[in-house]
Amino acid sequence: MHPVSHQHPITYTHDATACEECDLLVPATALAVGEASSCPRCGHTLSAHLPQQERRPIAYGFAALIMFVLSNAFTFMSFSAKGVGQEMTFLQCITTLVDQGYLFLGAVLSLTLIGLPLVYIGSIMLVLWRLDKDLHSNALRSLGRLLCRIKPWLMVDVFLIGVLISLVKLMGMADIKMGLSFWAFVGYTVLLIKMISSLDRMWLWQRLFGPTEARELDPEASALEYGLVGCHICGALNDGDAHSCSRCGDRLHQRKPGGLNRTWALLITSVILYIPANLYPIMDTVFLGDDSPSTIMGGVVLLWAMGSYPIAAVIFFASVVVPLVKILALLWLCYMVQRGRVGSPLGKLKLYRMTEFVGRWSMIDVFVVAILAGLIRLDNLMTIYPGPAAVAFAGVVLITMVAAMSFDSRLIWDLQQGERERE
Helix, strand or coil: CECCCCCCCEEEEECCEECCCCCEEECCEEEECCCEEECCCCCCEEEECCCCCCCHHHHHHHHHHHHHHHHCCCCCEEEEECCEEEEECCCHHHHHHHHCCCHHHHHHHHHHHHHHHHHHHHHHHHHHHCCCCCCCHHHHHHHHHHHHHHHHHCCHHHHHHHHHHHHHHHHCCCEEEECHHHHHHHHHHHHHHHHHHCCCHHHHHHHHHCCCCCCCCCCCCECCCCCEEECCCCCCEEECCCCECCCCCCECCCCCCCHHHHHHHHHHHHHHHHHHHHHCCCEEEEECCEEEEECHHHHHHHHHHCCCHHHHHHHHHHHHHHHHHHHHHHHHHHHHHHHCCCCCHHHHHHHHHHHHHHHHHHHHHHHHHHHHHHHCEECCCEEEEECHHHHHHHHHHHHHHHHHHHCCCHHHHHHHHHHHHHC
16 A cells, blocks of 8 residues: 555545456555555555545546537648648548548547547546436446446547657648647647546446445455456456456456467467568658658658657657567567466566557557648648558557457466465
8 A cells, every 4th residue: 555645534445356467365445535555466556545536537527528629620730831731620630541541540540539538538427427316227337347448548648649740740841830729639638638547446336336245355365266356347356156247247257268369369460460560651752743652660760860869769669669579578478378487477567567558659650640641631742641551550559459458467476376386
């Protein structure tokens, strides 16, 4: 437990639970406002007592919706070169991809930037608004499970970084101006992040359906040893033979069924896609009739030659290093688990956490291509089109994200427990 303040009365006690990353049983812990509880074995944050959790997310959500409407009401960016100009709205990043036949990329942007964030905002506001009112329990459970599942796929912050990188790329060749909708989108991004960080998952489920059954637990044992299973959605402890969680209704498994084989299959697929993603052009620039395709590394080299060293480094790290390192790290983790070699379980878990955290940021290059294709459409002077590598690269990012989610980190600690028993 990591205390932040001791001046507030204790008002929240989170249920006994099993750490979702190492399966250690953690007894119920009393938290004051500003305190958080973490797993004593692996350090994973289990629950936090955040201030005004019933009010702040609603306020942030309402403000975020206003900013989202404004981000679509005005000009997002404008581009002018040699007396010819072009304006772009936020939605044109998506519609341009669809018009050019890149339906997959258009769908990815639509879901990660509009659909899923709006569903997330609306679901949180509805659930919190109806905390003390009548709402069918199955509807509450469905909304709560939805919130937990779509959270990793919200990428408005990644898109915003992509906008800034696009700005740097274009500054040397044209006059770029940011419209009112850009600043509204910045507000939308900040408010969405604040909304996500102002609500604790375990607090929400306990507030909706009350605490789970109190259990006498050995705080040094795993849930598997006790014949229990912890729910990854709401944190509730359930009997090992239960098929669904008694609190949130999610399906339960002692370990993810087929998780290792599924992760292997997804990683092999991502390796196959990684090759065309780096060999084929990710973007085609047509200038005065001259077609200049550019690969990911070609874009990095161009930025470096222009003197944009920090941006070139960001693109190289996010689009070349991160996907490759993530694939290799997950392949190594799968190999070590399959061979039954554990070594340092905490070190392996930290590596796994890193792959989960950085994976989504590789979408920066895809967003940059979408922004440039939507903005630069000067038919007789310059036009930018997405290249075939954009689809392959987006596939690499999404598939590696799913692969990381499929990997069950509790298997690492199971191996350590097996080694101790053999000793």
